[in-house]
Ligand code: SF4
């Protein structure tokens with residue numbers, strides 16, 4: 001699975017950070033930056049939680 | 064006002080410029096040169112495109128055969144688009160091509176439609192003169208396929224492929240996030256070929272040629288900078304930047320702005336590089352849309368970088384937070400450097416943004432801004448250092464003005480009597496929005 005971000009949708013709420021600290025990071029302006037794109041099996045649950053946490057559906061999982 | 068000079072290299076091949084680049088080529092002249100005529104099976108033409116190593120001339124330089132195949136093999140009936148929206152301020156070749164040789168582009172578009180199995184085609188542009196020329200060409204010859212002309216407002220990102228698709232679908236000409244790429248899901252959800260007009264012209268030339276052809280061995284270039292008139296020319300890929308610069312003017316430049324605003328700002332050590340894509344890529348740059356600016360002795364690379372990033376900041380479509388904040392931060396820091404008030408933190412920031420920002424926007428505009436900053440800092444360390452100590456007079460004389468200096472006027476080919484008669488019959492430009 002791949003983790004994707006639609007930068008046009010990221011509003012910098014930072015809600016995605018707590019569920020997936022090793023996968024996402026916030027830049028100096030508060031926008032999400034992906035640290036990992038190709039997910040290992042054991043990263044998938046955290047990534048899914050981050051996707052669900054984003055209030056603006058900026059994050060997406062992709063096969 | 065300066066006028067752009069069209070320069071046909073003596074002795075060298077210039078298949079796209081053609082024998083009379085300052086005149087509009089009407090149907091009769093195009094037919095007389097073998098246009099539209101040759102019957103080439105789609106498979107055969109695709110093989111020629113591949114064998115010739117044709118790549119996209121819009122900027123990204125993607126192999127054309129790979130793109131054609133992906134569109135052909137996608138799910139649904141494909142759509143093909145001739146992309147003539149030239150957003151780079153330093154490039155004029157696409158608008159010149161549509162103005163002067165509309166049939167060559169349409170021929171290539173129709174052949175691309177046959178290769179991909181498309182049942183609809185579009186010509187996408189913003190230039191009024193180009194639109195008149197394309198409409199006149201369509202009126203001169205029934206294309207045998209639905210071809211619609213779609214006009215957009217000129218903007219730096221309006222020619223980006225996802226923006227093209229969004230505009231044709233009736234939306235704003237703004238990029239969308241990838242994936243999906245337009246070859247998977249484009250106009251109306253169909254697999255879509257968005258091909259630069261020069262790429263299509265070269266496809267048509269490959270169809271018209273027999274045996275070994277030079278159709279993919281040259282590239283259209285827009286040269287500018289310094290005091291001389293800008294130049295539109297066509298050269299072989301083995302031409303060096305030094306030879307190009309000599310075409311353009313006599314004095315030694317102070318730096319080279321490559322690939323429109325996409326290839327960064329390079330020191331003179333690159334002058335002996337040829338235009339070959341692989342060699343430029345090794346040097347960390349690229350030809351992009353073929354626009355090259357040789358900075359004059361009175362132009363400072365720092366102020367040009369600040370001006371170019373100022374232009375990109377103004378042209379950001381402001382959809383991505385990171386692009387709005389990132390371009391502004393880069394611009395402000397470069398402007399501070401030009402004014403001699405950038406501290407060590409500012410320089411460290413530039414280096415960090417240069418590393419971290421590319422790839423983060425929905426389109427490549429942010430990457431271009433980051434590359435301008437990174438190539439300035441890495442290619443001109445002493446100059447950058449001097450700017451931290453004392454204000455630079457050249458920079459003071461040329462404060463950023465959103466890239467206005469970088470703009471090159473488009474040559475206006477003259478219409479022959481026959482072509483202008485048809486142009487007058489064609490629908491007037493003003494009444495034509497989409498379609
Ligand atoms: S929660 Fe969503 S909008 Fe907020 S920073 Fe994360 S990705 Fe961006």
Ligand code: SF4
Nearest residue numbers: 380382383386424426
């Ligand atoms: S990266 Fe910038 S220019 Fe590109 S879509 Fe995002 S906001 Fe617009």
